[in-house]
Amino acid sequence: MQIRKNRNVNVSAEKAWEILVQFGNVDAWASTVQHSTADQLCQGATRVCQTAMGKFDEKVTSYNPQQLTLSYTAEGEKIPFFVKRLENTWQIRPVNVHECRVSMLMNVDIMFPFTIFPGPMMKMQMSKIAKQTLEEFKHFAETGRPHSRKLKLQMSKEAMAY
Numbered sequence: 001m002q003i004r005k006n007r008n009v010n011v012s013a014e015k016a017w018e019i020l021v022q023f024g025n026v027d028a029w030a031s032t033v034q035h036s037t038a039d040q041l042c043q044g045a046t047r048v049c050q051t052a053m054g055k056f057d058e059k060v061t062s063y064n065p066q067q068l069t070l071s072y073t074a075e076g077e078k079i080p081f082f083v084k085r086l087e088n089t090w091q092i093r094p095v096n097v098h099e100c101r102v103s104m105l106m107n108v109d110i111m112f113p114f115t116i117f118p119g120p121m122m123k124m125q126m127s128k129i130a131k132q133t134l135e136e137f138k139h140f141a142e143t144g145r146p147h148s149r150k151l152k153l154q155m156s157k158e159a160m161a162y
């Protein structure tokens with residue numbers, strides 16, 4: 001199963017790339033990530049993301065600063081057993097000096113017969129997450145601040161701590 005989402009972002013490709021390669025700081029802008037830590041970004045680097053679905057261990061499978069592409073696999077304790085592999089690829093392409101196109105391609109390998117059910121439901125859910133992630137990336141890149149979705153989650157988390 002493949003999920004592809006694209007979004008034009010009103011910053012240079014270089015600026016968007018700088019945000020993306022701050023690999024351990026995805027928790028600064030992605031609402032699905034509560035906390036993240038990472039190795040220095042390179043081929044084989046790892047990142048750990050704490051999410052509402054538990055911990056995810058990610059490993060960089062491709063890192064190409066010249067082509068502005070980054071791919072990584074993800075494994076998590078709550079990923080269903082029928083998901084054999086989950087890989088995400090980001091690509092940034094300049095549109096002009098002040099705008100770029102950010103693309104996300106999720107490849108999810110699912111065991112048969114689970115491709116029939118619940119595969120389509122997973123695709124809808126993951127498609128929504130990918131769309132929101134690109135919205136949040138765009139907002140952060142253009143404003144330097146987290147999206148309101150991220151801020152709401154942070155505020156509710158802080159309120160629960162009291």
